[in-house]
Amino acid sequence: MKALCWQGVNxxxxxxxxxxxxxxxxxxxxxxHRTVTCGSDLHLLGGYIPFMRTGDVxxxxxxxxxxxxxxxxxxxxxxxxxxxxxxxxxGKCWYCRNELYSLCDNGNTNPAIxxxxxxxxxxxxxxxxxxxxxxxxxxxxxxxxxxxxVGAFPVPDGxxxxxxxxxxxxxxxxxxxxxxxxxxxxxxxxxxGAGAVGQMAARAAALLGAERVICIxxxxxxxxxxxxxxxxxxxxxxxxxxxxxxxxxxxxxxxxVCIEAVGMEAHTSGPQxxxxxxxxxxxxxxxxxxxxxxxxxxxxxxxSVFVLGVFAGLVDKFPLGAVMNKGLTLRGAQxxxxxxxxxxxxxxxxxxxxxxxxxxxxMSLDRAPEGYHLFKNKLDxxxxxxxxx
Amino acid sequence: MKKTTVGTVAVVAAVITAGAVAGRxxxxxxxxxxxxxxxxxxxxxxxxxxxxxxxxxVEVNIRPAPGDRGTELSARLTNxxxxxxxxxxxxxxxxxxxxxxxRALREARSLAEVGxxxxxxxxxxxxxxxxxxxxxxxxxxxxxxxxx
Numbered sequence: 001m002k003a004l005c006w007q008g009v010n011x012x013x014x015x016x017x018x019x020x021x022x023x024x025x026x027x028x029x030x031x032x033h034r035t036v037t038c039g040s041d042l043h044l045l046g047g048y049i050p051f052m053r054t055g056d057v058x059x060x061x062x063x064x065x066x067x068x069x070x071x072x073x074x075x076x077x078x079x080x081x082x083x084x085x086x087x088x089x090x091g092k093c094w095y096c097r098n099e100l101y102s103l104c105d106n107g108n109t110n111p112a113i114x115x116x117x118x119x120x121x122x123x124x125x126x127x128x129x130x131x132x133x134x135x136x137x138x139x140x141x142x143x144x145x146x147x148x149x150v151g152a153f154p155v156p157d158g159x160x161x162x163x164x165x166x167x168x169x170x171x172x173x174x175x176x177x178x179x180x181x182x183x184x185x186x187x188x189x190x191x192x193g194a195g196a197v198g199q200m201a202a203r204a205a206a207l208l209g210a211e212r213v214i215c216i217x218x219x220x221x222x223x224x225x226x227x228x229x230x231x232x233x234x235x236x237x238x239x240x241x242x243x244x245x246x247x248x249x250x251x252x253x254x255x256x257v258c259i260e261a262v263g264m265e266a267h268t269s270g271p272q273x274x275x276x277x278x279x280x281x282x283x284x285x286x287x288x289x290x291x292x293x294x295x296x297x298x299x300x301x302x303x304s305v306f307v308l309g310v311f312a313g314l315v316d317k318f319p320l321g322a323v324m325n326k327g328l329t330l331r332g333a334q335x336x337x338x339x340x341x342x343x344x345x346x347x348x349x350x351x352x353x354x355x356x357x358x359x360x361x362x363m364s365l366d367r368a369p370e371g372y373h374l375f376k377n378k379l380d381x382x383x384x385x386x387x388x389x
Numbered sequence: 390m391k392k393t394t395v396g397t398v399a400v401v402a403a404v405i406t407a408g409a410v411a412g413r414x415x416x417x418x419x420x421x422x423x424x425x426x427x428x429x430x431x432x433x434x435x436x437x438x439x440x441x442x443x444x445x446x447v448e449v450n451i452r453p454a455p456g457d458r459g460t461e462l463s464a465r466l467t468n469x470x471x472x473x474x475x476x477x478x479x480x481x482x483x484x485x486x487x488x489x490x491x492r493a494l495r496e497a498r499s500l501a502e503v504g505x506x507x508x509x510x511x512x513x514x515x516x517x518x519x520x521x522x523x524x525x526x527x528x529x530x531x532x533x534x535x536x537x
Contacts, residue, residue, distance in 0.1 A: 003514060005514065017514035018513075018514065021511065021512070023508040023509075023510065023511060023512075024505055024507060024508055025504075025505060026503075026505075051524060053515040053518075053521045053524055053525070054480070054515060054516055054521060055513070055514045055515035055516045055519045056514065056515055057514050072504075072505075077424075089509075090499075090502065090503045090504050092427065092502045093427050093498075093503075094425070094427040094458055094459060094501050105498060105501050105502070105518055106498070106499045106502060106507055107507065108467060109508070109509045109531065109532075110509075110527075110531035110532075111495065111531060111532065111535055112527070112530065112531040112533070112534035112535035113527060113528075113530065113531060113535075115534075115535035116534070116535060116536065117536070119536065120536070124507075130524060130527075131530075133509070134509055134528060135509075135512070136510050136511055144510055146507055147503075147507075217443045241537040251495075300461050304401050338502050359422065375398075
């Protein structure tokens with residue numbers, strides 16, 4: 001079959017690779033209808049997460065049709081149109097039973113890598129390096145889906161592939177940030193990053209009753225989207241002082257909940273960006289945490305900061321003093337998709353959650369390297385590039 | 390401060406000496422390796438599979454985990470295990486018994502919770518390259534290492 005393969009740092013090619021096979025009784029083979037780029041893929045592409053092998057298939061956010069199931073599959077059937085959670089979770093361990101699906105004890109075939117890095121291993125993730133299980137990704141004609149009864153969800157008839165696609169990861173991640181960040185009625189919520197995940201977090205905050213939602217980015221096309229589709233206010237940090245503006249819009253208190261949806265390759269204006277770039281290049285820090293620093297600094301006393309952006313290792317100049325002295329609650333997670341996807345699909349069916357606008361560029365899988373080029377460099381207004389195998 | 394410094398140096402020296410002695414002998418007593426499994430203790434029996442297939446005598450302790458977290462399964466090899474340089478050598482030739490015990494514990498959890506052990510994709514889409522050799526080694530042993 002055809003697949004988009006990682007060939008080295010910033011090298012992608014479309015190749016012929018072996019078809020996936022059923023390996024466990026709970027597996028399904030899914031024919032991919034649509035699969036989409038994610039900002040976190042750029043960390044793999046750029047070599048910031050050094051656990052990729054030549055030929056690894058990228059992609060973890062997809063929708064498709066079930067073609068084959070293993071003998072232990074009960075709920076999922078051949079012919080089902082499904083959206084699949086990007087995390088591989090068994091549904092049986094203590095973490096899954098407590099709806100912390102991305103922390104699954106049985107979903108990562110290579111637990112030693114992340115145990116050594118982080119002290120304990122999260123579950124597996126499609127197309128997200130051998131640290132996360134080494135599962136082949138969705139930028140392919142077919143994909144193996146382990147624990148299909150747990151991670152594959154039928155798409156309601158009224159929801160298009162174009163819309164359902166983003167329930168796989170972006171919408172679930174964004175919703176989790178607002179939910180576990182503790183957004184409630186009357187809150188002022190600030191979201192750093194107006195990519196797909198940031199937009200979904202902003203929309204989730206609005207649906208959960210936030211009084212004001214303010215999204216911060218530097219790309220006007222993205223900020224316009226979040227105004228139109230999430231009902232959020234915006235701040236372009238290249239033209240406006242973020243701190244002053246947030247204080248003014250929150251009665252001088254600061255936002256109640258701050259959601260960081262940027263990750264380890266954060267950009268910021270001013271000398272901080274140059275500082276982080278130099279330290280990252282010299283391997284004195286692995287990740288650039290500018291948006292996390294800002295979220296912590298600007299959050300109100302006793303407020304909540306949720307880190308949605310993907311981080312891999314160590315950061316410098318972390319404002320621990322602000323966390324402690326302001327009594328903040330700091331939390332983060334990979335997404336617990338299985339917890340949110342059914343609810344998100346219902347909201348999509350009712351038209352409360354729209355996502356089609358995120359797919360600014362749709363193209364065949366053959367053009368996926370070009371799609372990543374547009375996406376990585378944010379050319380031609382690209383928010384997400386969607387591939388059709 | 391001075392007393393603390395002297396104490397620290399003494400502890401470090403003791404650790405280094407102990408490590409060196411263990412390394413010279415090439416063997417040491419295994420420690421307990423413990424994993425929590427989300428099931429009732431009775432479901433595990435007295436020697437949960439595949440711990441009985443290690444080919445090494447193993448001591449097992451099974452007790453309920455607090456807070457409804459399931460069951461804590463502890464195991465250690467009763468024969469002395471490679472230590473120091475011998476441990477490194479055993480790992481390099483894929484013959485580290487402690488690694489096999491860690492793998493068995495992880496598999497015991499998967500068998501009890503899920504009924505089977507999750508397998509990696511096959512056939513792989515990757516191809517071997519010289520720069521990928523270290524990662525290939527790591528993934529080949531990825532259930533045998535870590536912090537268990």
